[in-house]
Amino acid sequence: MSDPRTTELTNVSTTVLGADEIILNMGPQHPSTHGVLRVKLRLDGERVVDSECIIGYLHRGVEKIAEHRSYQQFAPYVDRMDYVAAVSNGLGYCEAVEKLLGTEAPIRARVVRTILTELQRIASHLLWLGTHALDIGALTPVFYCFREREEILKIFEKYCGARLTTHAFRIGGLQYETYDGFEQDVKRFCDDFAHRIDEYETLLTENRIWVGRTKGVGILSAADAIALGVTGPVLRASGVKWDLRKAMPYAAYDLYKFEIPTRETGDTYDRYVVRMEEMRQSRLICLQAIENIPTGPIMARIGKVLKPPPGEVYHSIEAPKGELGYYIVSDGTTQPYRVRVRPPSFINLQALDKMARGSLVADVVAIIGTIDIVLGEVDR
């Protein structure tokens, strides 16, 4: 059936409202909306009066599918939600089901999981930095970022055979032992990454135009952030020092020392600085972790057929975009009764209207970039 929204979509509707307000449609095929997101902006001249996000173009009904698959079979679907950070999706889901079963992955599995998740965090932030800088007009960083991200994807491919939707973890631990040379690869990447990230900083951080385009743009106060349920780097840039890896440690995060970067004003520039610092911290975690990966089994002793006793659990991890939570209800059969995914991008995107109000059209592009959303996760 023809969906009225798509037909009315392409033409630029300049219905005149109020004095000289016009409605400007951005997307869903817009170069800088990071996927199929449509933003209806009500403009007064160049200034945004209010914005309304229209989503759902990438809705695949992941939660409905979950109710017709066994626990293990649903794991690959989880990677397709936030396809930029598939490894951390997998970690969240596996740990939630392990909690549902009441078991815990062995220490070796937890350490390897931590390393891969932190590498995935760097890769996700790199992709964010590249596309965000491209939206604002800096043509070069995107190529540097993708060059580094390529190294990480190579490690993933060597470990579990896939680069993007990796399905790297299994419920209860790991499927594969780490390949020979895993530690050397990660070490080489971390050593090389140190001065790479300084390269990006020299290119952008003190760049007058970059500062001009990002400072004071899309400000979100700490109170608004908490009220809107925003989590992750966006929340930390508004001054709230809260990170699930410290607040409720999971996997092997309690074994390693790392900082939580926060900033005060919560504008686009602060979110940029917070994410750059987070990449450095992730690198430190990886270095600490590969020093000694404890030996031992990589899989908890859970049977081949998983039938968790009836009940429910909510478990969340610190995904690159924010708090990624899984609320799983089990009715004792091999298939989950209900799987609810708490998508950080979906809830962070809700804050777009608060940030975009009063800014210019060119800034909306920067604001969408700085929230770092992936539409696969927003629409599920």
Place this chain on the structure above:
Amino acid sequence: MGAPATSVETESMANDPSEKDPASKPPASAAEDKPVAQKPPEPPKAAPVAANPPASPDAPAAAKPGIPPAKPAAPAPAAPAAPKVAAPPAKEAPPKPVPLDNELVQRLKTRFGDAIREATLDRKQAIVTIAADQLREISRYCRDDEKFDMLVDLTGVDWPKREKRFDVILILYSFAKNERVRLKAHAGESEPVPSVCEIWPAANWLERECFDMFGIVFEGHPKLTRILMPDEWQGYPLRKDYDILKQDTDWVRENLGIESGQ
């Protein structure tokens, strides 16, 4: 918004003494002379078990123990015929849900009386079942007095066999106490649930999605319309009685004019 006190949280699992898994020896002891990347001494029994493919999806393996007899191509484990473990080792069963009675629940009970139906601890997570019509007052109390200042998630679960079929789940988190609590309210088929948008603006989209997926009406919501599905979509997808196949055949017949898409 001080740094969250890392007091003993009710549901963090790191430092819970009772559940220490024997395998996770403190890393310090594992550190001495660990040969680089050496294979674990004996192939852990669990590896082959998990190696061969899980039972085929549509035949729930619950009834058939071990190798299902009717399987034509019995997937002989590729690994050398490790001794077939007679029965999967005794799994540690998760703790049974146990009624919960900490200060939070007491304060809630004194404040709202029988509106607090029951409070349980399932897998070390606090769940408080409340009356739907008191939802807004309880939420305001939780946010203002109990400092649960972040609405982590709001969603629904459909239990068609129960007379009040929907569960509305609110997951709250307190930065000060670094604690989570889950409010559960039962709502009938067409029974409106008070919206918590004014308390937590985060609820705006979450409630719209809940309405979109289940059809639960949140009265007091500024703009309760579908958020993920197209606006004129019929039916509520996440309901248990929502038949995907029927939906598909209707759409195919209506748009493509052929009988069935399967």
Place this chain on the structure above:
Amino acid sequence: MGLNSILFYFFSALAVGSAILMVTRRNIVHGAVYLITTLLATAGVFLLLQAEFLFIVQVILYVGGIMVLFVFVIMLVNLDVSLLQYQFNRQRFVAGVLALALGAQIFLAIKMGQKSLFPATRVPEILPKNTEAVADALFGRFMLPFEIASILLLVAMIGAVVMAKRRV
């Protein structure tokens, strides 16, 4: 009929032609473009008279500056509103009288200048560099009028800014 006179007739014909076209066009942007061609043609005539500085000033000031603002205004203000307004032409009589007076003047000019219609004499090859000449006049002898004019312009600019400020 030297190269000069050929060019002269070309430029003047161009100027007159585009002026007529400008007036008769319905589409206002076409009118603006023809106005620009008229101004450029007159600049060409200046060049023929070896007045290079005047040529450049005409091009930069009129065509490069003022006409750009004209075109700006034409495009920003949506024109269909102004076209709909009732075009008054009750001053038909006054327009007629003025046209007659102008016609008489042109006729007189042509009659008196009969002889110079076909310029026999050659314009002297090299005129003194007129940029310097203009500069001397402007900043030398006519210093005072130049200053007065610039103050006048300044006042006008400030007035415009003040008026615009209030509405924003």
Place this chain on the structure above:
Amino acid sequence: MGHLFTPSVMRLVLPVLYAVVIVAVLPLMAGYIVLMERKVMADMQARLGPMRVGPHGLLQPIADAVKLLLKEDIIPDKADRLMFWLAPLVSVTMALLAYAALPIGPAFQIADLNIGLLFILAVSSLGIYGIVLGGWASNSHYSLLGALRSAAQLVSYETAAGLGLISALLLAGSLSMKDIVMAQYDQGMWFIFYVPIGFFIYMVGSIAETNRAPFDLPEAESELVAGYMTEYSGFRWSLYFLAEYANMIIVAGIATTLFLGGWLRPFASYHDHMPGTSIELLDALPALLVLGVALYCFLLAPKQPVKIQKIVMGLVGILCLAIAGALAGSLFASPAVLQGVHGAFWFMAKVFAYLYFFLWFRFTFPRYRFDQLMRLGWRFLIPLALVNLITMAVALLMSREWGWSLRVTSILAIVLTLGVAMWLAKNDDVDSVVPVPESE
């Protein structure tokens, strides 16, 4: 036949000949500048750039040109046909017209007008019509918005660039391009050293004037799709493209002539006044440089994967060899020929160096927002240019009246202008936050 070569006819034929050469070479040069841009961009972004068409992508511009010619030329139905057809023409003709006064070599100049610089400025300011009419004629909301924005940008930055030029004109004393270069030759110092801030202002102004690098907002991809060029396609679009690159070369040419000593070889005046050895290293440099390029091509030729690429690489090598020969040969010919041939080389070298800066800016800086762009133009560049003009004039006066050497006074002027620049930048933070009105 005799009268064919009378001086007046010769005065006519030579410029026409030069004009034909320039108009023929220009599209080729514009194409190769595009290739240079893509190669430099690739080099800065850790990748290779076009490698497939011809050796190292050398035939890419020809391929682009053929593609553009074959592409379908769409005219939007409700577009204003006359304007739609006229706009790119205006843009290109104005861009080509400006080459009339550009002195590539001492002899190689189409027309040495005594108002040379003003002529180029006037003609390049007419280029705005091409953009504005193009935007208006394509009858789409986006292209009109883009056209008006780029016109506003051009108008405001023309003033800044113009004032930057005037500060150099003070030293030259004449508008004719040839005299300006000769003035730099007589004073033995390129004007960039006397008035570097003027050069800086002109460079920033010229970048904005050609809609490039941090100021390429009118066709910023993310907001206005492709600005005024959205509705154009095929050959018409390539006219706009040619106009943009021609403008770039003109702007580079003006900067070279005014600030970098046109066709003068570095240390030109010392070479002539102090006889020293007749053929100094600098004279031989151009020949050696091109020879090096030729050798490199020959070295690379056998390694090319495809046979055709080997041949083309060989041809390029031979071409460079020929140029090197000409450069070396002219060393022994009469000084006039020497100055002519080497002058052209040095002029082109400086132009390409200047263009390299254009490209460099484009790949390092993000894009200005439109209001920041206008604020930078009006509240920083133009006041700075005025101050620079005044201080330079005072410096000139001091050196003429009190006999101090111009170098000393100009350093004084530079220091003063820099002080003002710092003050300007500090108190009115050019990139200050856009005052967000308190909405509800």
